Amino acid sequence: MRNFGNSWGLFAKWTAVVLSGGYLALAGAQNTPKTPKGMTTSIPGELPGIHLVSPVPDGQWILPAGDFANTRYSPLSQITNKNVQSLHVVATMSDGIDHGQEGQPLVVDNTLYWVTPFPNNLIAYDLTRPGFPIKWTFQPHPSRRAVGVACCDTVNRGASYARGKIVYNTLDDHTVAVDAKTGKLVWETAVGSIRYGETETMAPLVVHGIVYVGISGGEMGVRGRLTALDLKTGKILWRAWSTGSDKDVRIGPGFHAYYPKDQGKNLGITSWNPGQWKHGGGPVWGWISYDPELNLIFYGTGNPGPWDADMRPGSNHWTCTIWARDPKTGYAKWAYQIVPHDSWDYDAIMENIPVDMPWHGKQRKLLLHPARNGYMVVMDRTTGQILSAEPFVHVNWANGFNLKTGMPNINPNKRTHAGKYTMNICPSSTGGKDFIPSSFDPQTGYLYIPAHNTCMDYEGMSVNYIAGTPYLGASVRMYPGPGGYQGKLIAWDVATAKPVWSIKDKLFPVYSGVLSTGGGLVFYGTLEGWFRAVDARTGKVLWQFKTGSGIIGDPITFTGPHGKQYVAVFSGIGGWMGASDFPSISADDPYATLGANGAMRNIKAYTKPGDTMYVFAL
Amino acid sequence: MRSCLAMIIIALLAIATGCNGSGPAVAAGAEPAIRTNVGPIPGASSASIGQKDPYANDPIAAENGRRLFVWYNCYGCHGGHGGGGMGPSLRRKHFIFGHRGAQIYDSIAEGRSRGMPAWGTKIPSGQIWQLVAYIQSLRTPQEPDPPTEPANEQVPNPMHNNRIAIGTQSQH
Numbered sequence: 001m002r003n004f005g006n007s008w009g010l011f012a013k014w015t016a017v018v019l020s021g022g023y024l025a026l027a028g029a030q031n032t033p034k035t036p037k038g039m040t041t042s043i044p045g046e047l048p049g050i051h052l053v054s055p056v057p058d059g060q061w062i063l064p065a066g067d068f069a070n071t072r073y074s075p076l077s078q079i080t081n082k083n084v085q086s087l088h089v090v091a092t093m094s095d096g097i098d099h100g101q102e103g104q105p106l107v108v109d110n111t112l113y114w115v116t117p118f119p120n121n122l123i124a125y126d127l128t129r130p131g132f133p134i135k136w137t138f139q140p141h142p143s144r145r146a147v148g149v150a151c152c153d154t155v156n157r158g159a160s161y162a163r164g165k166i167v168y169n170t171l172d173d174h175t176v177a178v179d180a181k182t183g184k185l186v187w188e189t190a191v192g193s194i195r196y197g198e199t200e201t202m203a204p205l206v207v208h209g210i211v212y213v214g215i216s217g218g219e220m221g222v223r224g225r226l227t228a229l230d231l232k233t234g235k236i237l238w239r240a241w242s243t244g245s246d247k248d249v250r251i252g253p254g255f256h257a258y259y260p261k262d263q264g265k266n267l268g269i270t271s272w273n274p275g276q277w278k279h280g281g282g283p284v285w286g287w288i289s290y291d292p293e294l295n296l297i298f299y300g301t302g303n304p305g306p307w308d309a310d311m312r313p314g315s316n317h318w319t320c321t322i323w324a325r326d327p328k329t330g331y332a333k334w335a336y337q338i339v340p341h342d343s344w345d346y347d348a349i350m351e352n353i354p355v356d357m358p359w360h361g362k363q364r365k366l367l368l369h370p371a372r373n374g375y376m377v378v379m380d381r382t383t384g385q386i387l388s389a390e391p392f393v394h395v396n397w398a399n400g401f402n403l404k405t406g407m408p409n410i411n412p413n414k415r416t417h418a419g420k421y422t423m424n425i426c427p428s429s430t431g432g433k434d435f436i437p438s439s440f441d442p443q444t445g446y447l448y449i450p451a452h453n454t455c456m457d458y459e460g461m462s463v464n465y466i467a468g469t470p471y472l473g474a475s476v477r478m479y480p481g482p483g484g485y486q487g488k489l490i491a492w493d494v495a496t497a498k499p500v501w502s503i504k505d506k507l508f509p510v511y512s513g514v515l516s517t518g519g520g521l522v523f524y525g526t527l528e529g530w531f532r533a534v535d536a537r538t539g540k541v542l543w544q545f546k547t548g549s550g551i552i553g554d555p556i557t558f559t560g561p562h563g564k565q566y567v568a569v570f571s572g573i574g575g576w577m578g579a580s581d582f583p584s585i586s587a588d589d590p591y592a593t594l595g596a597n598g599a600m601r602n603i604k605a606y607t608k609p610g611d612t613m614y615v616f617a618l
Numbered sequence: 619m620r621s622c623l624a625m626i627i628i629a630l631l632a633i634a635t636g637c638n639g640s641g642p643a644v645a646a647g648a649e650p651a652i653r654t655n656v657g658p659i660p661g662a663s664s665a666s667i668g669q670k671d672p673y674a675n676d677p678i679a680a681e682n683g684r685r686l687f688v689w690y691n692c693y694g695c696h697g698g699h700g701g702g703g704m705g706p707s708l709r710r711k712h713f714i715f716g717h718r719g720a721q722i723y724d725s726i727a728e729g730r731s732r733g734m735p736a737w738g739t740k741i742p743s744g745q746i747w748q749l750v751a752y753i754q755s756l757r758t759p760q761e762p763d764p765p766t767e768p769a770n771e772q773v774p775n776p777m778h779n780n781r782i783a784i785g786t787q788s789q790h
Contacts, residue, residue: 148695148733151704194733219694461688468735470694470704477698579703586709588757589701589765591693597701 038062038108043075044518046442049363051356053291059559061107062161064203065437066556068290070351072439074557075518078565079618084521084533084543087567091132091615093125098582098609100552100574102436103158103203104513105613106166107558107568108180111135113166114613117574118147118154120170122178128561132615136183143194146172149468150199151219151594152576157435158554162206162231169200175213175229187234191215191227197468198222205288206231207297207327214284218302218347219594221471224282224319226299228330238330242282242301242318243268249318252331258384259406262337267317276312279465281305282319286349286435294382296324296333298367300348308460308473309343310418316341320348322369324384334384336406339373343416344397344458345429345474346373351437354381357445358495368494370438370449372431373408375401376492390497392490393432393451394481397425416474418460428456428478430577430596434511437554441516444536446500448522449490452509452577453481454599476595486599489514489524491539501539508603511577513554515567523567525551527578528606531569531614547571547614550607552578564617572611573603581609656715671719672744673751681762683752686745690737699765700756705734709756722750 035041038060043052054068058075065072079087095101099117106113112125112132122138147154150171159168165177165186173192178185191213192198197220204213211229215222224242229235240250249268257263264270269277282301289298304312304319320339325332339346353368359378367381374395378388389401389408398408416422430452438449456478463473480486487509488502505526512525521542522534527550533543553570560566573581579593580600590598673679687693687700695705706714715725726746729736737746755761 144731145733148704148730148735150733463691464689466691469691472691472694475693475698582702584706584710585697585702586700586707589697589699589707589709591698591765592701592707593697593703595698597697 039067040075043442044077047357047445049358050442050445052442053293053354053356057556057558061105061556061558063205064104064158064160065287065289065351068205068207068292069355070287070289070353070437071355071442072437072514072554073441073516076557076559076565077518079517079521079557079567080519081521081535081542083618084519086618087533087543087545087616089545089614090566090617093123093132093613095121095123095611097572097611099572099611100153100155100578100609101570101572101611102155102552102575104554104556104570105568106159106161107556108161110561111180112568113159113161113180115156115159115168116611117156118142118150118171120156120168122159122166122168122183124183138178138183138185140170140174140176140185140188142170142172142174146194146199149194149197149217149220150201151216153574153579155201155575157201158203160204160206160211163209165231167204167206167211167231169202169204169213171199171201173198173200173215175200175204175211175234177231177234189229189234189236191229191236195468196220196222197471202285203287205290205297207290210237210327212288212297212299214286214288214299216283216285218281218283218285218305219307219470219472220468221279221281221305221465222283223278223280224284224301226284226325226330240325240330240332241268242284242321243272243277243280245269250325250330250332254326255332255334257335259336261315261340261406262317262335267315271314271317272312273314279305279471280312280316280319282321284349286347287351287437289352289354290327291354291381294354294365295327296381297327298322298324298352298354298381300350300352300369302347302349303342303345306463306471306473307345307476308418308463309341309416310460311462311473314341320346322348322352322379322384324381336379336384336386338371338377339408343460344373344425346371346431348372349435350433353438353440353447355440355494359387366494368440368447370433370447370492372427372433373397374427374432376447376449376497378494378497388497391432392449392492392499393453394426394455394483395432416458416460418462421457421459423457424455425458426455426481427452428454428599429458429476429594430454430478430509434576436511436552437513439514439516439522440494441522441536443518443520444491445493445495446491446536447494448514448516448524449492450510450512450514450524451488451490453483453486453488454478454509455481456595472594475591477590478595478599479590480599487511489522489534491522491536503534503539503541507606508600509577511575512551512569515555515557517557523555523569525553525555525569525571527551527573527603529571531555531571545614545616548612549573549610550578550581550603560617567616568613570611570613573607573609578603580604581607671747671750673747674719674754675760676751677755677760677762679748679751680755680760683748683750683755684762686749687752690741692749699763700753701765708753719750719754722753723747726750
């Protein structure tokens, strides 16, 4: 125990160095100070020129994506493409909940932590004892009313560990910090209100002793924001709103948007009809990443509200926007609105992965954003310039991006309007991929994207704002896209902006996160419940195991107390697309579950709800 | 025998007094304490208590109810045509809080603990009954604006260009 205490002290010291401005010294990998136990900066087999800016998980898993950069890569290499055939289950745990289990567990100090869907219990398991018995359970008892305002099932996407605390969000808008050793509440802060349709589903990120928390409710007319809290006390330090004045949005003198379309005063007000920005959406419900070298946090904002675009003429800044902000002050460095005047629910909340690598012959500081709108967007993360945007699924709402102006070349026939069905739009609102996170493997240079092939019909409808009820304004029906399949795992070569291989799923979208490892393996799951290990280079499925329910969680890997490598994943269907499996949803209404039901109605014949965590080892 | 009868009378009087002392008397024909039973009813089965549904099988009320279903954002939670979402499907035979008209009315008016708002303070009773009429028409031939299924997924898409063809393998 003492050893771990010391190593976490080191971690605190390391972050303290970063905090004091010493991060500049990190610019060269050689100058990196000692990396905390359970993380490493040494990545054997890294492709020449590729540099990951954050240490990666090497034994523990203390952040939602394992690292600050959201690569979801671990160099652990006991389990390889040679021996993965003998991977088997060593433990299973249940939380007794029949709602979707998104996100991933954490592993800190030989303890495995699980944040469940509503009622958001935190369960700690002891990895030092056989069968991984429960150490304690923390129950925050969120309000039951939150269930009725959560758009897409009562999910939770996980926790962050920092300085002895497990920090996560409850569905009824409270951020809680729990003592990682004792399971006792340290602080609890309300960051939103279910009265206004706000919920919390995202996994907070902790950087430099500051907790970053977003908000969900893009279908409820919320006003999105990023909230920063003090890790010690839970006190709210600042809020960066997604709409409103430059002051509210935290745009100051240090801000420079790369494209003229994103420049101008108070765009968060002036790009809306008067007052509409107050219910304009732009929720922050996805992943936050951090680049310790540039000292910037990156995240995206969600769709504008309502879904009926005709009701809100204008570009609707700063919804569907990717942000780079100073982690301490929250002030924006740059912003890029990827979908101006969104008419399809193409949230821009997907993971943003900072990677340094050669790009067209030059070493560049890239930001990888596999967008919900179906484009794989590569940006220069120092400026917010787009370097490339190539479709990774079938796309017809736009014909590429104009890299000079930053504008998508929108297909006017696929623009949606009130009172008219626009047919056969690809991808559907659920996207070319949803928030379900991809993984970047520095050994192959590939981004492994969990993708959907789903299209939709979409009719805008005028809607009244009634606080705490859906501010939707659309009738949507989804269905499988062309080609006779509905999902695929894509290995995307970042350097050439082309797919290398893919594994198709005929029946359902790929709705599980991806993990890549130093053993040359990629792990992911299917909505039917298969958990698979795939050869990272060839896409050959080397091993698979049928879990108890559909997989919408994200696999992780860690080392046990005796040095053995484990892989863990949640099984438990739900979420937006998986909700069609619930008995409370009827298959005969394709417009149910915000339209996803049309594409998912067969799911009841393949799997049933119920959350289990599976832990595998050789 | 006489003393026995007297004892019974005394006992009955005591019970009556006790009842009067501890709560209101239940007189025949009085309003029941509640209109909707959420839990089971003790004793032998009885007919449902509650208000009479003024719009039972009224197609115009169902159509108005459909309009209100959209107007009051009900479809955002319960699905475009009542199939469910944030809230449960209304196209099922079994409702958590009862499927009879008066029970559906109460669920709308009173709200329910998992997030169903209490609309009784916001919208007039007649409109709630029209919503009830719409909900009861679902899955029947009288359903206004039923969920239609355009057959466009069967039409090949000429814009389709399968860019991802390398190393593709099917798992099924």
